[in-house]
Amino acid sequence: MHHSPRHCDLLLFAGHLVTQNTTRTVHADAGIAVQDGRVAALGARHELEQDWIAGRRLDFPEGVIFPGFINGHTHAAMSWFRGLADDLPLMDWLQRHIFPAEQRHTPRTVELGALLSCAEMLAAGITCFADMHFWADAVARAAHTAGMRAMVGEVIFGFPTPASPTVKAALERSHALREQLQHDERRRICVAPHSVYTTTAAMLTHAAALSDLWKCPLCIHAAESPAETAQSLSQHGRRPLEHLDALGLLGPRTVLAHGVDLLPREIELLAARGAAVIHNPRSNMKLASGVAPVPELLAAGVPVGLGTDGSGSNNQLNLFAEMSACALLHKGTRKQADTLPAQTVLDMATCNAADALRWPELGRLVVDGPADLAVVDGSLPHLQPMADPISHAVYSMHGGEVTLTMVAGEILYENNRHTRIDLDALRREMQDCRFAADARPGAAA
Numbered sequence: 045m046h047h048s049p050r051h052c053d054l055l056l057f058a059g060h061l062v063t064q065n066t067t068r069t070v071h072a073d074a075g076i077a078v079q080d081g082r083v084a085a086l087g088a089r090h091e092l093e094q095d096w097i098a099g100r101r102l103d104f105p106e107g108v109i110f111p112g113f114i115n116g117h118t119h120a121a122m123s124w125f126r127g128l129a130d131d132l133p134l135m136d137w138l139q140r141h142i143f144p145a146e147q148r149h150t151p152r153t154v155e156l157g158a159l160l161s162c163a164e165m166l167a168a169g170i171t172c173f174a175d176m177h178f179w180a181d182a183v184a185r186a187a188h189t190a191g192m193r194a195m196v197g198e199v200i201f202g203f204p205t206p207a208s209p210t211v212k213a214a215l216e217r218s219h220a221l222r223e224q225l226q227h228d229e230r231r232r233i234c235v236a237p238h239s240v241y242t243t244t245a246a247m248l249t250h251a252a253a254l255s256d257l258w259k260c261p262l263c264i265h266a267a268e269s270p271a272e273t274a275q276s277l278s279q280h281g282r283r284p285l286e287h288l289d290a291l292g293l294l295g296p297r298t299v300l301a302h303g304v305d306l307l308p309r310e311i312e313l314l315a316a317r318g319a320a321v322i323h324n325p326r327s328n329m330k331l332a333s334g335v336a337p338v339p340e341l342l343a344a345g346v347p348v349g350l351g352t353d354g355s356g357s358n359n360q361l362n363l364f365a366e367m368s369a370c371a372l373l374h375k376g377t378r379k380q381a382d383t384l385p386a387q388t389v390l391d392m393a394t395c396n397a398a399d400a401l402r403w404p405e406l407g408r409l410v411v412d413g414p415a416d417l418a419v420v421d422g423s424l425p426h427l428q429p430m431a432d433p434i435s436h437a438v439y440s441m442h443g444g445e446v447t448l449t450m451v452a453g454e455i456l457y458e459n460n461r462h463t464r465i466d467l468d469a470l471r472r473e474m475q476d477c478r479f480a481a482d483a484r485p486g487a488a489a
């Protein structure tokens with residue numbers, strides 16, 4: 045039967061299309077029809093050519109289309125602190141350097157730092173990030189400016205922050221943020237108590253109640269290092285996960301950042317409670333926190349996504365770097381080469397990260413799903429021969445190959461240029477800002 049072609053906003057073709065659908069289909073010489081921000085159709089080039097007429101056509105014969113990458117855990121405003129206090133262990137880095145520097149933030153500096161991170165993430169094909177910070181409304185504003193999807197949480201600390209002199213004030217900021225983002229297309233909230241060592245039991249219980257009430261994820265740093273476990277034991281008489289579970293914080297909405305220092309029974313507990321983990325291998329290595337038992341978590345059925353953590357502890361917001369580190373770290377430490385194969389690691393940066401964040405329509409390219417994607421230039425020397433784009437994504441790409449990044453059908457980054465962010469103006473404002481010098485008291489002006 046012959047029918048006339050349908051109209052769509054955009055037709056996008058490439059040499060390969062990695063869908064990350066349930067069967068992990070990779071199409072060769074294929075494309076996507078985008079309409080109203082969603083995938084209207086996808087598949088073989090010749091079929092799409094017959095069936096669709098587009099307002100705009102983009103063709104990357106040597107390119108690879110991936111679903112947009114999802115950064116499951118970061119602090120976008122921390123781009124100010126890149127390279128500040130390197131080579132220190134977690135607790136020293138955090139409590140003697142980062143927390144004091146962060147006390148000088150203003151809403152504007154949080155927004156600028158977050159916007160710079162958005163620019164960095166978009167340039168590496170990241171379309172969505174989960175963030176925890178104070179003045180989370182400023183982070184949300186940066187995500188809005190950049191056009192990215194974001195899950196933002198107003199961090200809850202047991203000590204004053206520049207945004208909130210009291211815990212009550214931080215909770216009020218969470219309420220306001222929820223009001224603001226309730227019907228937002230691209231941005232969501234999470235409840236974000238910082239960790240067991242920076243909060244009280246009452247604060248954690250309250251956070252869990254809010255997450256239940258609002259039916260939104262509860263994101264918390266947990267079991268990041270043996271030092272945290274020791275601190276939790278002395279503060280609360282319990283290991284971090286025991287403490288969280290006793291207070292009712294482990295459930296199907298819980299997203300733990302790190303999960304490094306876990307006992308086998310704690311892995312079983314996470315699986316039984318339906319909690320998810322975000323693995324941040326580069327941050328964990330740089331802060332010498334340890335190696336998360338990711339193969340055991342996956343074997344137990346715990347959803348595990350990848351995250352970069354903040355620029356102070358990585359120092360790049362790039363999931364290609366994170367995927368490579370993840371795959372190699374676990375093979376090397378286990379002395380077993382089939383640990384975390386490439387497909388598993390790519391899943392952790394796309395569909396599994398989406399599942400972990402309870403945003404399951406993201407991280408895969410399927411009909412009627414959001415048109416969030418990244419196109420990589422597959423013609424570069426280090427990607428020859430382009431026999432297996434999934435292997436190349438994990439073992440060969442570094443993120444600089446990304447030529448186009450799209451969220452909800454809108455191109456946000458194309459050919460080294462951001463469509464919504466004036467990077468020169470942003471860099472100038474950050475360089476001229478007092479905060480840049482204040483954050484680094486020892487640095488030359």
Ligand SMILES: [Zn+2]
Nearest residue numbers: 265301353354
């Ligand atoms: Zn973190």
